[in-house]
Amino acid sequence: MHAIRADLLDLGAQVEFDLDTRTGFDDELVSVLANLCRNAGEAGATRVRCTLREYGGRLQGAVEDDGPGVDPRLAPRIFLSGYSSKAGSRRSGVGLALVRRILHSRDGMIEVGSSPWGGARFSFEMAGTR
Numbered sequence: 001m002h003a004i005r006a007d008l009l010d011l012g013a014q015v016e017f018d019l020d021t022r023t024g025f026d027d028e029l030v031s032v033l034a035n036l037c038r039n040a041g042e043a044g045a046t047r048v049r050c051t052l053r054e055y056g057g058r059l060q061g062a063v064e065d066d067g068p069g070v071d072p073r074l075a076p077r078i079f080l081s082g083y084s085s086k087a088g089s090r091r092s093g094v095g096l097a098l099v100r101r102i103l104h105s106r107d108g109m110i111e112v113g114s115s116p117w118g119g120a121r122f123s124f125e126m127a128g129t130r
Contacts, residue, residue, distance in 0.1 A: 004037050004050075011041030013048050013065075021054040026129040028102045029059065035095035036122050040065035045119055054128060062123040064115035075112050102126075 001017055008015045015037055025033075033050055040048045045067030052061040070078060077083050081097035103110050108126030115121040 001033075004034050007034070007038055008041045008048060011038075013041040013046050015048040015050060018049070018051045021052060021059065021129075023054065023129045028106065029126075029129055032099050032102055032124065032126075033061070033063070035099050036063035036124075039095055040067055040120065043067040043120070047117060049117075057128045058125060059128055060123075060125045062121060064117060064121040065119040066115065066117035067119035069114060069118065070112050070120045078112065079110070099124075 001019070005015050033052070037048055037050055040063060043065070045065035047066040048063065049065070050061070050063050052059060054060075079096045079100040081094065083097075100110060102108075103124055103126050106126040108124060110122060110124040113121045113123070
């Protein structure tokens, strides 16, 4: 989580973690959390919260922020490979597609909505670490 914190600091954002799992963090889980947190910072959030809980062998998490949020009209497209709402970025359109692919491979799902802070809230569920 240190790398995620450093990445967000470079983007001008603070992150808080509330992680409660009995199992460790595998590469896929770290990739999901890192991509969701990085997207928040790249979208202009200054505050990001990442929560994760384990229930009966399944992981449930959320990343929420105080950024501009996601336009509900765009929500169905944001997980498509190559789609980006960020103009001029060279690395755009890969992170959320990767997150969705990982979650589906782990019998999971992801939803996007509004954060209590006014920005985006990405909530997800997936099978526990491998």
